[in-house]
Amino acid sequence: NSEDDIAPLNDDTDSDVWDGKPAEKFAGGAGTVDDPYKISTGAELAYLAGKVNGGESYSGEYFKLTSDIRLNADDVPTGGNEWTPIGNSDNSFNGIFDGAGHTISGLYVPDTTGCPGLFGMGDDDTVIRDLIVVGTICAGESAKDAYVGVGGICAASYGKVQNCGFYGTIKADD
Numbered sequence: 001n002s003e004d005d006i007a008p009l010n011d012d013t014d015s016d017v018w019d020g021k022p023a024e025k026f027a028g029g030a031g032t033v034d035d036p037y038k039i040s041t042g043a044e045l046a047y048l049a050g051k052v053n054g055g056e057s058y059s060g061e062y063f064k065l066t067s068d069i070r071l072n073a074d075d076v077p078t079g080g081n082e083w084t085p086i087g088n089s090d091n092s093f094n095g096i097f098d099g100a101g102h103t104i105s106g107l108y109v110p111d112t113t114g115c116p117g118l119f120g121m122g123d124d125d126t127v128i129r130d131l132i133v134v135g136t137i138c139a140g141e142s143a144k145d146a147y148v149g150v151g152g153i154c155a156a157s158y159g160k161v162q163n164c165g166f167y168g169t170i171k172a173d174d
Contacts, residue, residue, distance in 0.1 A: 017070045017106070018042025020081040022050050027066065036062035036098065042071050042081075045104070049086040058095035059125055065102045071135070072106030082110050083135075085120030085155060092123040099131025099164070107135025107152075107168070117155035126159030137170045 023043035029036050039045050052058065072080035087093035097119075109116045116139045119128060131153065139150040149156030152166025 017073050022046035031061035033062050036064040038066050040066045042069050049084050052087050052093045053091055055091050061095045063097045065099045068102045069104045070106050080108050085115055085117050087121040089114050092121045094123045094125045096127040101130050103132040105134040109137045111138040115155035117151040119154040122157030122159045124158045126157050129162040131164045133166045135168045
């Protein structure tokens with residue numbers, strides 16, 4: 001009857017949605033097969049993207065998603081947090097990424113990236129497995145370049161993508 005009585009009904013806020021900023025480290029782990037780097041938030045995933053795009057390949061190192069991640073409040077955002085893919089044509093991701101059956105939703109990759117996808121570029125040693133991604137990839141100009149791939153999970157990889165699924169839209173124009 002008072003406003004306080006209604007608050008719990010509206011308690012489903014978007015507090016678990018990524019705020020668009022990277023973390024300063026992973027949630028834990030040493031990057032080994034027995035103790036992989038742990039990623040539990042969009043900020044930690046963005047931290048991985050920043051490190052890889054800055055030149056750290058993580059060759060032979062292991063990552064494990066420990067929870068579902070929401071990059072935007074909507075599964076098909078417009079004007080939300082723009083995702084910078086993990087790896088690009090200059091700096092590939094060469095690690096082993098285990099999604100552990102989790103979902104990354106609300107992915108929005110604008111038509112301003114060279115390798116549009118959750119992951120941009122993977123090399124021979126790359127493994128991405130057991131991951132579901134939901135979102136929108138805008139690949140207008142990128143789709144015209146014969147040397148650039150486009151994908152929901154990974155735009156281009158010479159490695160392996162195993163037991164993954166992408167649900168969403170890949171647009172040829174923005």
